[in-house]
Amino acid sequence: MKRISDVPKICILLAGCLAIAGCGGEPGADGMIIRIGNGTEPEGLDPHIVTGVPEHHILLALFEGLVRADTTDLSPTPGVAETWEESDDKRVYTFHLRADAKWSNGDPLTSKDFLYAWERILTPALASEYAYLLFPMKNAQAFNEGSIGDFAQVGAEALDDQTLRVTLENPTPYFLSLQTHYSWYPVHQGTIEAFGAKEDRISKWTRAGNLVGNGPYVLSRWSPNEIIETIPNEHYWDVAGIQNDGIHFYPITDGQTEEHMFRNGEIHITYGVPISKVPVYQAKNPEQLRIDPWIGTYFYRFNTLRPPLDDPRVRQALAMALDRDTLCERVLQAGEMPAPFLTPPDINGYLPSARVRYDVDAARKLLAEAGYPNGEGFRTVDILYSTREKNRIIAEAIQQMWKKSLGIDVTLSNQDWKVYLSTTSNAVMGYDIAAGGWIGDVIDPINFLECFITDGGNNRTGWGNEAYDELLAKTMAIGDTAERNSVFDQAETILIEEMPIIPIYHYTHPFLIDPRVRGYTSNLIGYYAYHQLRLDNAASGEL
Amino acid sequence: MIKIIVRRLLEFVPVLFIIVTLVFFLIRLAPGGPFDRDKEVPPEVRKQLEAYYNMGVPLYQQYFDYLAGLARGDLGPSFKNASYSVNEMIGMSFPNSLELGFYAMCVAVTLGLLAGISASLKPNSLRDYVPMSLAMVGICVPSFVLGPLLVLVFSLHFDLLPVAGWNTPASKVLPSLTLGAMYAAYIARLSRGGMLEVLSNDFIRTARAKGLSETRVVLRHALRGGIAPVVSFLGPATAGILSGSFVVETIFQVPGLGRQFVESAFNRDYTLVMGTVLFFAALILFFNLLVDLIHTWLDPRLRNA
Numbered sequence: 053m054k055r056i057s058d059v060p061k062i063c064i065l066l067a068g069c070l071a072i073a074g075c076g077g078e079p080g081a082d083g084m085i086i087r088i089g090n091g092t093e094p095e096g097l098d099p100h101i102v103t104g105v106p107e108h109h110i111l112l113a114l115f116e117g118l119v120r121a122d123t124t125d126l127s128p129t130p131g132v133a134e135t136w137e138e139s140d141d142k143r144v145y146t147f148h149l150r151a152d153a154k155w156s157n158g159d160p161l162t163s164k165d166f167l168y169a170w171e172r173i174l175t176p177a178l179a180s181e182y183a184y185l186l187f188p189m190k191n192a193q194a195f196n197e198g199s200i201g202d203f204a205q206v207g208a209e210a211l212d213d214q215t216l217r218v219t220l221e222n223p224t225p226y227f228l229s230l231q232t233h234y235s236w237y238p239v240h241q242g243t244i245e246a247f248g249a250k251e252d253r254i255s256k257w258t259r260a261g262n263l264v265g266n267g268p269y270v271l272s273r274w275s276p277n278e279i280i281e282t283i284p285n286e287h288y289w290d291v292a293g294i295q296n297d298g299i300h301f302y303p304i305t306d307g308q309t310e311e312h313m314f315r316n317g318e319i320h321i322t323y324g325v326p327i328s329k330v331p332v333y334q335a336k337n338p339e340q341l342r343i344d345p346w347i348g349t350y351f352y353r354f355n356t357l358r359p360p361l362d363d364p365r366v367r368q369a370l371a372m373a374l375d376r377d378t379l380c381e382r383v384l385q386a387g388e389m390p391a392p393f394l395t396p397p398d399i400n401g402y403l404p405s406a407r408v409r410y411d412v413d414a415a416r417k418l419l420a421e422a423g424y425p426n427g428e429g430f431r432t433v434d435i436l437y438s439t440r441e442k443n444r445i446i447a448e449a450i451q452q453m454w455k456k457s458l459g460i461d462v463t464l465s466n467q468d469w470k471v472y473l474s475t476t477s478n479a480v481m482g483y484d485i486a487a488g489g490w491i492g493d494v495i496d497p498i499n500f501l502e503c504f505i506t507d508g509g510n511n512r513t514g515w516g517n518e519a520y521d522e523l524l525a526k527t528m529a530i531g532d533t534a535e536r537n538s539v540f541d542q543a544e545t546i547l548i549e550e551m552p553i554i555p556i557y558h559y560t561h562p563f564l565i566d567p568r569v570r571g572y573t574s575n576l577i578g579y580y581a582y583h584q585l586r587l588d589n590a591a592s593g594e595l
Numbered sequence: 596m597i598k599i600i601v602r603r604l605l606e607f608v609p610v611l612f613i614i615v616t617l618v619f620f621l622i623r624l625a626p627g628g629p630f631d632r633d634k635e636v637p638p639e640v641r642k643q644l645e646a647y648y649n650m651g652v653p654l655y656q657q658y659f660d661y662l663a664g665l666a667r668g669d670l671g672p673s674f675k676n677a678s679y680s681v682n683e684m685i686g687m688s689f690p691n692s693l694e695l696g697f698y699a700m701c702v703a704v705t706l707g708l709l710a711g712i713s714a715s716l717k718p719n720s721l722r723d724y725v726p727m728s729l730a731m732v733g734i735c736v737p738s739f740v741l742g743p744l745l746v747l748v749f750s751l752h753f754d755l756l757p758v759a760g761w762n763t764p765a766s767k768v769l770p771s772l773t774l775g776a777m778y779a780a781y782i783a784r785l786s787r788g789g790m791l792e793v794l795s796n797d798f799i800r801t802a803r804a805k806g807l808s809e810t811r812v813v814l815r816h817a818l819r820g821g822i823a824p825v826v827s828f829l830g831p832a833t834a835g836i837l838s839g840s841f842v843v844e845t846i847f848q849v850p851g852l853g854r855q856f857v858e859s860a861f862n863r864d865y866t867l868v869m870g871t872v873l874f875f876a877a878l879i880l881f882f883n884l885l886v887d888l889i890h891t892w893l894d895p896r897l898r899n900a
Contacts, residue, residue, distance in 0.1 A: 096677030103632070179643035181636050197639055253647055254672045254680070276679065276687060277850035278761060304759070305858075306845050308743060312758040313848075316750050470627025470863050477631070489633075509635025 083297035086569070086585045089310045089323040090301040093277050097258040099234040100173040100180045105491075105578065106303065106323075111234040113282050113299050113582045114265040118147050118166070118216070119231040123573040123581045126495060128228040132161060132238070132266065132289075133216075142223035142531045147216045154287040155240050156263075156270045163216035165238040171203045172244070173235060177251040182235040185493065188224040223531030225400065226496040232579055233493065240264040268294055268583035277303060284583075295571060295586040311564070314340075320566040320587070327442060330386045330562055339567045343387035344574035347396055348491035348559035349500065350388075350446075352435070353476065355483055356552050357514035360430060365422040367551040370485075371408045372415035373457040374450060376556060383449045384442075386562045391555040393544060394490075395500045396576070402497045402537040406545035408555065412457045419458055427459030434463045437487035438472040446556070447487065476512050488512070491559065495577060497540040498527060504547060515552030596891075600884070607880050614876045615665065615869065619658055622860075622868050629674035629863045648674060661869070670870035675862045681870035684855060689874070691761060692844070692851035695770055696837040702775030703832075707782025708822070714783070715790035715821070716813065726783060733780030742773040742846040759848035770847040774840055778832055782825050790821035823893060830886030834879040 091106040099111050120131040133147035153161040170189070173180045174196045187193040190207025194200040207219030220227060230236055243264040244250060247257040256262055260274045260281075268290070269282035280301040284294045302319060304310040307326040313319045325333065325341065333341035354361045354370075361367060376390030389397075392407035416426070424430040435451065437443035444466065451462040462485075467475060475482040490510070492499045502508065502524055506516030523543040530536040547553075565572060571584035630636050630644050645651045649660055664671055670681035679687070710726035717723055749769060750758045760766040793799065794817050802812045837853070844854035852871060859867035 093676075095675055098677055101677045103634070176639070176643055177647075179640050179647055181632075181634075181640055183640065184637060254677050256678065258678050274678075275850060276676070276684065277854065278848065302848070304848060306848075309759050309846055309848060312743070312746050312751065316754070316758045318758055318760070468627075469861065470631055471625070472627075473631040473633070474627040477635075509637065 084295075084587050085298045085300055086296050086321070086582070086587070087300045087302065087319040088321045089304045089313070089319050090280075091303065091323040092305055093303040094280070097263060097271070097274075098253075098255070099237045099239065100169070100178060100182075101253055102234075103181050106301075108234060108578065109580070110280055110282075110301055111237065111267075112580055113267055113269040114263065114271055115234060115237040115239075115267045117231040117233070117236050117238075118149075119228050120581075121229065121232045121575075121579050123575055123579060123584075126229065126232075126575050126577065126579065128231070131231070136228075142225070142227075143220045145218045145220070145227065146211075147218070149214045149216065150289055151214060152289050153266070154289070156265050156267075156285045156287055157240075157243075158287055159240070159242070159264075160213075161238065161266050162213040163210035164213070165241065166216055167203075167208055167210055168241045169237065169239045170206070170208055172239065172250050174203075174206070175251050178253060180235070182233075182493075185230060185233055185235040188220050188222065188227060188230070190219045190221050192221075222528045225531070225533050225536065226494050229495050232577075238266060240266075269299060272298070279303075288583075290583070294583040296583070299582045299585070314564045314566075317566075320569050321572070322564040325386070325562045325564055327384075327386065327445075333564065340564050342563055342565050342574065344561045344563075345389070345396075345576055346491070346559040346561040346578070347399065347495065347576040348489060349391050349394055349396055350487070350489045350556045350559060351391070351394065352450075352554045352556060353483075353486045353488050353513045354552055354554070355481055355485070355514060357481060358484060360422065360424065361433070361484060363422050364550050365418045366424070367554075368549075369415040369418040369422065369458065370454065371551050371554040372411050372418070373454055374408075374554060374556070375410050375453055377410070379446065379449055379453075380557050383445060384557065387560045388557040389560070391558045393548060394553065394555050395497045395540070395544060396492070396558045399492070399495050399497055399500075399576075400533060400537070402540055404544045404548075405541055406548040408548060408551070415458060419460075424460075427461075430458075430460045432461040432463055433484040434465055435485045435487065436472065436475065436483040437464070437466050438469045439466045443487050478507070478509065478512055478514075481512070481514060486512075488553075489559070492577070497537070497544075498524065501540060501543055501547070504552060511552075513552040515550065517546055517550060520546045520550075596888075600888070603884050603887075607877070610880065611873065611876055615662070615873060616658075618869055618872045619661060620654075622863070622865055623654065625863070627863055629865060631863070648672070665873075670873075671866040673859075673864055673867045675859070675864040675867065681866050684867060685852060685870055685874055688850055688852040688855050691849055692837050692840060692853055695761075695767070695774060695840060695843070695849055695851060696833065698767060698771035699774035699778065699836055699840075700829075700833060702771055703778035703782055703836075704829075706775070706779040708786050708825070710779070710783040711786030711825075712790055712813070712818070712821070715787045715794065716809075718791060723787075727787065730780040730783040733776050734784075736776075738773050738777065738842045739846065741776055742769070742843060745769050745773060746846075759846070761847070761849045766847075770843050770849055773846070774836060774843045778836060781828060781832070785824045785828055786822055789824045790817060793817045793820040796820075819893065823890075826886060826889055826893065830882045831879070834875070834882045837878060838875045 090109055094107040094110055095102050095104060097110060099115055116131050118131055118133040119128045122129050132149055132153050134150040136145055136147045138145055149163055155161050170186060172178060173183050174186060174192055176196060176198045183196045191200055191205050195203060195206050209217045211217055243257050243262060247262065248255040260271045263271045268285055268288045270285045272283045273281040281298060283298045307324055310322050311326055311329055314322050354367050356362050380388045380390050393404040395402060395404055397403050435447045437447055447464045451464060454460050454462055474480060476486045490500055490503055503510040505521050505524060520543050523539050527536050527539045568587045568589060570586050570588045630641055649657055673679060673681050673684060710730060714723040714726050746758050746769060749756045756768055757766045799812060799817055802816050840851060840853040841857045844851040856871040859871060
């Protein structure tokens, strides 16, 4: 009976505690730590399991492949391998590992560690989603699909502890750039097997304190959904070149929160910028805004199995009635590049010659030829997109453009990401027109063009063309880049003529960066050299 | 009393069982699965993945296997996160939600009761109108508006507190205030109503007639009955504050369970959805039981009911 009257007192006391707790604690007073917004919480840190961009960023800090890439032009530079040779037929590569290469626990890093890693990622039971990136290696696909059981038959051989020979199935001009992808990174056998079997997907080996890597940094703390902290790896071969005291990655899902944290000086580099903030930064703080090109294209898929979209003339007409320049300049406003073709320009010197042009008169004519003069008799079609603000804005703009130029009615519908994936899958094909995109894994046109081979898992349009498939198959055996690019061009011309997709724009990567950050260079694939980053406190950058 | 508690605890079992069964099948009925990705997973890899996560066997078998795991206290592996099991993920994130919920509740109860009681003592005066209008605003302004607003004022303008995070005491102030504000508003209105009703009773007049001081009348006699509606509200509110803090946890980067729960549904992380639903269900049942017990303690008439 007496206690009840104490309730308000207790509450006041607790509020007091809270107020006291609120005092003190100042972030950012711990050396030269570079704080980076990193999108979402990583799915894990096992390079053989993960698939996403946030994971890619963290793994770049914790691991290193045979070859690194120059962050400006992405040309190969020494990584674990100090030198390498390429055979004349471009099918055999011999890597010479540096003698002082070590794991973060001090163990020597040898060519056998690479063999172990490659065998692991290709082991069918591990079900690695990126195993296919190793398929250029001889017999790697057969081993991954289970038709070969002996890894010795795969084209990887340790000649001695410091020499590694890789034999390829076909000449692969992008083979060295593949080495920068985490699917090719070495893993530490002792650590993996201390926490489970080689083919265990779920394991504790990647946790802070357990993880042994070979990159410039070591994982020092991982608090899920809060922070991932790294500190310099004292056993890294270029430890002297590490310019900062560590990289902290923040999984910040909310764009507005990330922007607020940046403004308050809590992070130095953001993962993105809310669309509405881009013009604001462009006007007021242009030195804090960076818009880098990115290896990706945003496009609309047609369901070519459904009339009237089964008629290439209709697809062409819709594509030609789309004003990409206006869309990028007035609607998107984050430096996106209008895409008249699928493959982003200048990938390995490749620039497609076929282009979709903006020509409303020609579009009307094509639509009339297909039996829909002025859009008469054209059924209402639907644009499907996954629930995201940017998708909605684009779809609304295109809806207006088509109504105005062609007189056709378009409805819009959005679905939750997983539902959208299911609706647009080859098995369901439950859409008319669907927003989609592709971000390249490797710098090569094949990575974009092979999406649309007949019945390919990423095709999802119902479209198929034998000549297209044959041309792409032909490129596999060509070692000469110019010759290869000309075959890609022929294939892409077919794609643009048949138009199972409408290319809309090439992605950019807009983000915010503290002007004090030095050593940050941008490139198409988001390959960063974190150890070169430092803060120049003398710079005028004020947050 | 112990008999009542035991009986209620036994009632939990069928309720939780029904929830598990419903959620198990409902989540699998939703279009899209954990392995649907932007970049198609090759069919052979997909098969191996399904085998690894026990999705290769018939659905009823998966259900019984899940129940068997549950009986051992094992909520299974997360489909999305390869490094932590569902048990560990709940174990790591719930303490943060609990801490946030506790602070928010303190804010809510303190502010709410002070405003509500003081308003009820001078009804229809400025002392009533001001806090009650503020309470109405508190109820109407959603946390995704209030949160960023507080950030703009206290972090970006006055530079007093960090924008987000959960690592320093200072970083915990804004999330607690944001989450607590709406509940404070409800509590203010509920306690005002409760107090007004009690203060008009005969026994209060008797107490005043006996010459007791106003403080004593309010704190000793009126408060006990006046806050009964608040106590009823606190049970579901506590469960709600712990499970429904998704927005606040996202805005302020709090590594809590509410955020994980919502993201797991988007990711079709079946086991994490199941685990969190089950955990929250148990939590709500527990808090309802607790409220009933407090009611029994507060109101002697209920003891023999």
